[in-house]
Every structure is written in structure tokens, then in C-alpha cells.
Amino acid sequence: MKQIFLFLCLLLPLSALATVDGYKYPFDDPDDAARFEQLAQDLRCPKCQNQNLADSNAPVAVDLRDKVYELMQEGQSDEEIVGYLVDRYGDFVRYNPPFRAETFLLWFGPALVFVFGLLLLVLIRRGQKQPAAPLSAEEQARLQALKNKAKSS
Amino acid sequence: MNRAFLFIPLVGFIAMGILFWIGLGQEDKTSLPSPLIGKPFPTFILNTVESGESTNHLPQEPVLVNVWATWCPTCKAEHAFLNELAKEGVKIVGINYKDDDFKARQWLQAYGNPYLFNIADPDGKLGLELGVYGAPETFLVDSKGIIRAKHIGDLNPAVWDKLQPQFEAMQ
Numbered sequence: 340m341k342q343i344f345l346f347l348c349l350l351l352p353l354s355a356l357a358t359v360d361g362y363k364y365p366f367d368d369p370d371d372a373a374r375f376e377q378l379a380q381d382l383r384c385p386k387c388q389n390q391n392l393a394d395s396n397a398p399v400a401v402d403l404r405d406k407v408y409e410l411m412q413e414g415q416s417d418e419e420i421v422g423y424l425v426d427r428y429g430d431f432v433r434y435n436p437p438f439r440a441e442t443f444l445l446w447f448g449p450a451l452v453f454v455f456g457l458l459l460l461v462l463i464r465r466g467q468k469q470p471a472a473p474l475s476a477e478e479q480a481r482l483q484a485l486k487n488k489a490k491s492s
Numbered sequence: 493m494n495r496a497f498l499f500i501p502l503v504g505f506i507a508m509g510i511l512f513w514i515g516l517g518q519e520d521k522t523s524l525p526s527p528l529i530g531k532p533f534p535t536f537i538l539n540t541v542e543s544g545e546s547t548n549h550l551p552q553e554p555v556l557v558n559v560w561a562t563w564c565p566t567c568k569a570e571h572a573f574l575n576e577l578a579k580e581g582v583k584i585v586g587i588n589y590k591d592d593d594f595k596a597r598q599w600l601q602a603y604g605n606p607y608l609f610n611i612a613d614p615d616g617k618l619g620l621e622l623g624v625y626g627a628p629e630t631f632l633v634d635s636k637g638i639i640r641a642k643h644i645g646d647l648n649p650a651v652w653d654k655l656q657p658q659f660e661a662m663q
Binding site: 455 | 621
């Protein structure tokens with residue numbers, strides 16, 4: 340019991356990390372705060388390529404957070420805000436890539452590889468299940484000879 | 493006959509290996525394609541570093557637009573080459589990105605000024621419009637104010653070899 344409690348205590352700081360600079364970006368409506376949080380999680384920092392806007396402290400990430408906040412205050416929708424950034428920084432800023440012809444492999448690549456593997460497996464299994472070819476007369480004779488040899492020893 | 497199928501995973505493995513080799517071995521992973529190519533240069537009203545007067549347009553001729561700052565070490569590395577280009581007659585407009593005018597003027601005095609003029613962008617507002625995320629960045633802008641190309645990182649002879657034909661074609 341005590342151990343579980345201590346473990347939960349360890350997790351506490353994580354929840355603190357999850358909120359982006361709440362003092363700097365005040366919202367009257369908690370829904371808006373949640374929206375901002377979500378946007379900052381889903382948008383990628385162009386400079387530090389493996390972090391989102393919420394996690395990164397790179398100056399450009401701070402600028403983009405400020406911009407997202409500013410656009411939200413202007414009453415823009417999530418799509419408009421993401422569109423604004425994509426127009427300037429490209430699709431790269433989205434952690435959730437759009438579905439288009441050139442992103443086909445990204446979305447369906449894993450499924451295609453899976454189906455391909457499955458097909459391969461079936462083909463190989465089938466090959467193994469084929470009944471062995473009947474023995475030729477020569478082989479029959481050799482088999483008989485081996486059997487006789489086994490018996491006599 | 494069916495044994496040939498056994499080699500398919502090997503072939504797949506080699507194919508993926510090659511794919512990753514190319515993908516991960518790319519020379520410049522950090523430079524992202526810009527969605528601004530083919531689009532007009534964003535509108536702005538900002539002051540120049542030199543005189544503090546307001547400006548809102550680029551010269552109506554092909555120019556390089558170079559985003560730089562005194563806090564950016566790579567900008568210093570490329571500065572000598574920009575000076576050379578300016579001597580050859582290449583028109584360069586500077587955007588002094590998130591910087592201080594005074595420091596910028598000191599820098600230009602110390603290292604030479606290859607720019608026609610410098611647009612002061614202390615808050616990075618114009619930088620954001622241009623999708624700037626790491627100075628130095630250089631844009632090729634034609635006489636109609638359309639962005640033709642973008643280079644992220646320092647401008648050096650090797651990079652210029654690639655950009656120059658495009659720039660000449662814009663003349």
C-alpha cells in the first residue's frame with residue numbers, strides 16, 4: 340500500500356509538466372485552456388524536431404506558442420490556427436499528418452507490410468503442407484533394404 | 493520452387509536497409525522544405541536598422557533576403573561570403589532577426605555591410621511570416637516579390653553554386 344502511494348507520488352511531477360506555462364497563457368474558459376494545451380501538444384517545434392510546442396523551450400517554439408495563443412484570442416478555430424502555421428512552416432509542424440497522395444505510404448505502409456507478411460506466411464505454410472511425392476521404384480527398393488537391415492540387426 | 497519465397501524477407505530487409513540508409517544519411521536533415529516557395533513575400537511595415545525609417549517593400553529586382561542576427565554564430569561564419577557576393581554585384585537585403593539595432597549597426601561596422609539595407613525585426617514577426625526557425629536563412633526573391641527558393645543555414649561557395657543559376661535566371 341505504502342509502495343503504491345510512493346509510486347503515485349513519483350508520478351505527480353509529470354502532471355505538472357503536462358501544462359504549458361499556465362501563468363503566461365491565461366484563459367477565462369477552461370475549455371479554451373484545454374484546446375490550447377491540445378494544440379501545443381499536436382504542433383511540432385520546427386527547430387527541435389522531436390519535441391512539440393508544449394515541451395520545447397527553443398525561442399521559435401515560444402514564438403509559435405505566443406502566436407497560437409494570439410490567434411485563439413482572435414477567435415480562430417483549431418483548423419485555422421494549424422492552417423496558419425502549415426502555410427508558413429509546412430506540414431512538418433503537424434504531429435498528425437494530413438491524409439494525401441504523398442502521405443499514402445505513411446498511413447498505409449504498416450498495414451501493407453502486415454498484409455504482405457501474412458500472404459507470405461500463408462504461401463510458405465501451403466508449400467510445407469503439400470504431400471510428399473510417392474517414392475520411385477528405386478527408392479522403394481532402397482527403403483525395403485534399409486528396413487530389412489534394421490530387422491536383422 | 494517454393495524455396496524462392498524464403499528469400500523474399502531477405503530482399504525486403506535489404507530494400508528497407510537501403511531506404512533507411514538514404515533517408516537517415518541525407519546530408520541535411522534539419523532543412524525543411526518551405527511552403528512559401530512560389531508565394532509572394534509577406535507584407536510588412538518595419539523600420540530599417542540603418543536609419544530607423546519605416547519601410548514596407550523590397551527593391552523591385554531580384555534580391556537575396558538574408559535573415560541574420562548578432563547572436564547567431566553561423567551568421568558570422570557566412571558574413572565574409574556575403575561581403576564577397578555583394579562585391580560581385582549581388583543585391584542582398586538583410587532582415588535583422590530578433591536583435592538589437594545598436595548591436596546590429598556595430599556588427600556591420602566591424603565586419604562590413606553587404607546589405608542594400610536591413611529590415612529590423614526585433615520581435616521576429618516577419619520571421620514568423622517567413623517560417624524562419626533558425627538563422628541564418630536566405631531567400632531568393634524575384635523582381636515581382638515572389639519567393640523562388642530558400643536556403644537554411646550558412647551561405648557558402650558550395651551552396652551558392654547551386655543557387656546561382658536560379659538567381660541568374662531571375663535577372
